[in-house]
Amino acid sequence: MDLLNPDLYWPILGAILASAIIGSEREYRASPAGLRTHILVGLSCCLLMLSAVHQMAWLNDAPVEVVRIDPVRMAHGILTGIGFLCGGVIFREGFNVRGLTTAASLWMTATLGILFGIGFYELAIFGAAATVLVLAAVSITDRRSPQQRIVHLKATYRRSDAISARVFGALLAEHGLRVITIDQVMANNVIEFGAVAHGYSDERVDRLADSLTGNPNVTGFEIRPQQG
Numbered sequence: 001m002d003l004l005n006p007d008l009y010w011p012i013l014g015a016i017l018a019s020a021i022i023g024s025e026r027e028y029r030a031s032p033a034g035l036r037t038h039i040l041v042g043l044s045c046c047l048l049m050l051s052a053v054h055q056m057a058w059l060n061d062a063p064v065e066v067v068r069i070d071p072v073r074m075a076h077g078i079l080t081g082i083g084f085l086c087g088g089v090i091f092r093e094g095f096n097v098r099g100l101t102t103a104a105s106l107w108m109t110a111t112l113g114i115l116f117g118i119g120f121y122e123l124a125i126f127g128a129a130a131t132v133l134v135l136a137a138v139s140i141t142d143r144r145s146p147q148q149r150i151v152h153l154k155a156t157y158r159r160s161d162a163i164s165a166r167v168f169g170a171l172l173a174e175h176g177l178r179v180i181t182i183d184q185v186m187a188n189n190v191i192e193f194g195a196v197a198h199g200y201s202d203e204r205v206d207r208l209a210d211s212l213t214g215n216p217n218v219t220g221f222e223i224r225p226q227q228g
Contacts, residue, residue: 007054007119008050008054010121011046011049011050011116011117011119011121012043012046012047012050012116014046014116014121014124014125015042015043015045015046015112015113015116015117015124016039016042016043018042018109018112018116018124018125018128019038019039019041019042019043019109019112019113020035020038020039021128021132022038022105022108022109022112022128022131022132022135023035023036023037023038023039023109025105025132025135025136026038026102026105026135031089031099031101031102031105032089032091032098032099032102033089033102033105033106037106038105038106038109041082041085041106041109041110041113042109042110042112042113042116043113044113045078045082045109045110045111045112045113045114045117046113046114046116046117047117048074048078048117049071049074049075049078049113049114049116049117049118050117051074052070052071052073052074052075052117053071053117053118053119071117071118075114078110078113078114079107079110079111079114082106082107082110083107085106086103086104086106086107087103089102089103089106090103101135101138105131105135108127108131111127112124112127112128112131115127149198149199149200149201149225149226150180150196150197150198150200150225150226151177151196151197151199151200151205151223151224151225151226152194152195152196152222152223152224152225152226153172153177153193153194153195153196153197153208153221153222153223153224154192154193154194154195154220154221154222155168155192155193155212155218155220155221155222156190156191156192156193156218156219156220156221157190157191157192157193157217157218157219158189158190158191158217158219159186159189159190159191161217162190162191162217163217165182165184165193168182168193168195169182169195171208171211172195172197172208175204175205175207175208175211176199176201176204177197177198177199177200177204177208178197178198178199179195179196179197180195180196180197180198181195181196182194182195183195190219200225200226205223205225208223209221209223
């Protein structure tokens, strides 16, 4: 096979370029999978699909009548393997789950590599442009779209000076937080309240933190917003 065949290098160049653009956006946002990972995923998928489409080039000793070219089977195998790779970038951090967007971008990069590999350039280019627009729009929607922000809180009081769960809930309400659940645990002569509440904002939790810090009966607290 001619290595300078346009049917080979144009799909490869297209897959590398599209993967690099998506990977650059993920690299900028410090995601678990960045530029190199996305390029390797897109390039490998493209190469595998090219090998499936051009089977006759490497099965030249097989009789033509027994060769069955079926790129769809290769695509199924690629997407199965990519599923394991995507699962590796999803992880839990405290109350938050991170990496879902990066996993989706890897899946999309694999899809684009497959499309370039089979020569479906129009759909591949449109898909790459749409992916970049979606990823770029995240920062805009995060700032302007209405969101229900949730915060997880913990506060410990000395057992002798502890308040009730109802009073703790009222304290949160005073700072604009709407309680979903409150639980309480007593251990080591302290009582710990744990709460999940709506209405998180930096200003509200700063005022709540100042209130808890100024309370001599509070031995410790933790405020952790839930990431989307």
